[in-house]
Amino acid sequence: MSILSEKYTLANGVEIPKLGLGTWFIDDDKAAEAVRAAVEIGYRNIDTAQAYGNERGVGEGVRTASAPRDELFVSTKLAAEIKDYDRAVASIEGSLQTMGLDYVDLMLIHAPQPWSDFRGGDYAEGNLAAWRALEEAYRAGKIRAIGVSNFVQADLDNIIEGGTIVPHVNQxxxxxxxxxxxxxxxxxxxxxxxxxxxxxAHGEILSNPDVAAMAERYGVTVPQLCIRYTLQLGTVSLPKTGNPDHMRSNADVDFVIGDGDMTILRDLHAREYGESSVFPVYSGK
Structure with missing residues (x-):
């Protein structure tokens, strides 16, 4: 599981593990146990968000994990609905207090629009106001890196042109x-x-016969193939699970997808998410 020890370096020099643990849908009362299990397995990158409702549990898991705090990379996200400076400042402090941490390693604006208006109206000024709060927290040492999530090019241009720090990350x-x-x-x-x-793909890729056939050729599971694919794209991969067996399997990706198969996977169009389409990020907007 050498992938658990591999890292990227952000533009500001901060290192981030290539494989992380996503915690969406892990209940707050189960999050600490999941984090401790992941750290015991070797994970050092833990991702949460204000919207997940489990920052308290994740923070407890980080504080009580078998690895020291400075070996862990902990991310959270500013709620998508916060588009003004004062609320952003309060929410940044709120996350630190809820998690019981002196700092987080990365904090993101969760989306360029509130979820109720995802890919809808113009929130450029609100995003810049929230970004200013993140920049100040970053300079104060409360956050080691700052970024965004679900931002398309126009949203990024707004931050790059109107802010003073280029986002370190886009999730x-x-x-x-x-x-x-x-x-x-x-x-x-x-x-x-x-x-x-x-x-x-929120589990939907598991039923794709072509991907399953490719995974079988490599002697791996579909999740392992898909995680490896995102790693070979040069991204941090954040599969979400509270199951320690799945955590181990997700980290067992020390194989290489050939160039031809990478092209096939890159050109694949599979964006049907079934019942999960009710969530804005899977709605096709």
């Missing part, structure tokens, strides 16, 4: 079947590392 929906190549290239050209959330 995006990236998986075999949904590879936003132009946006990935744009982020790379601006020194923005992409984190791939839902690298297993």
């Amino acid at each position: 995006l929906l990236v998986h075999a079947g949904n590879t936003p190549t132009e946006l990935l290239d744009y982020c790379t050209s601006h020194g923005i590392l992409v984190q791939a959330y839902s690298p297993i």
